[in-house]
Amino acid sequence: MLLSDQAGQAAATKIPRPATLRESVIEAIQELIVSSQLKPGQHLVESELAELLGVSRQPVREALQQLSGEGWVDLHPGQGAFVHVPTLEEADQLLAVRTLLETESARLAAEHAGEGGVRQLRSLCARGIAAVQSDDVDSAVALNSELHALVTALSGNAVLAELASQVARRVRWYHTPVARQRGMASWDEHTALIDAIEAGDGQRAARIMREHTEHTRASYMEQRENDPVEPAPKPVRRRRPRTPQAG
The missing domain is CATH 1.10.10.10 (Winged helix-like DNA-binding domain superfamily/Winged helix DNA-binding domain)
Structure with missing residues (x-):
């Protein structure tokens, strides 16, 4: 039997390759x-x-x-x-998609997280709070991304996790400029979210996550309106100087 004939019977293990x-x-x-x-x-x-x-x-x-x-x-x-300078429209659309994905992630995480998952979430949250208190914005942004990725992983839905991962890096790009503005409020919302997940209350976890991601979305849009980014200059074609003709 050819390998191509066996493709539908079992998935072959992919051989990892080093990054180019x-x-x-x-x-x-x-x-x-x-x-x-x-x-x-x-x-x-x-x-x-x-x-x-x-x-x-x-x-x-x-x-x-x-x-x-x-x-x-x-x-x-x-x-x-x-x-690239993101337009307000593309940022708004991506952050809206993020809200949909992560709201469902939070609801499912409340059903599947378990004690171990909650401990991991609380550990990340504690480190994030410490980063905010020491004004370490870079660490706070990275830990925020880790926490949201963990909530999605704890949902138990692999397709949802894959979709969320596709927008996660760009979401982090949009979150970085407003991280200091959001400050401790963001981590208070994380704490409330973890409490709802630990209680197994999917509806409350979904509501908190929806409000939390919408707060970030609103903060980003407000920041862009107050401090607009100038687009890159358009190409300017320079005329070549004429070569003087021999007289």
Whole structure:
């Protein structure tokens, strides 16, 4: 029997492969964008990125091409690459989808988390509160993402977890600028959410998660309205100077 004939009988174990240099560069640039070390609208110079990441310009060029296709980078002929400036509409739509996914995750987590899951959630929450108290915004944002990912994992729904993971990094990008503004209120909401999950109250957990994610969505939209990001300049075509004709 051919392997192709056996495909429907059992799933083959995938052999893990090391990340290519290009994939590593893509991951690194995404992290720089998500953590706001590279700002929306910022010009991305290949040589500077290559020096920063300790690689040649070729994998940086390839990474920028792929990131452009994924909506992280905008390429302007004659101008170069710029960090994408999310429109208010695309940010609002993505954060709305996040609310739908994570509300259902919270409801299911209340049914399936168990004592071990609740302990993990409380540990992350305690570390997040400590990060806020010490004004460590980067750690608070990372722990916020971990906590939300854990709630989704505890839902027991693998499809839901996969969908949530597809938007998680971009959600973190939108959350970073408002993390300090949300401050302790966000972690008070996390505490209330964990209490509802521990009590097995799916409806309350869903309501708290819905309100929690909507607060972040509203904070981001308010921040963008008060401090709009200027889009990257449009390409400017420069005329070549005329070559003087011999007299």
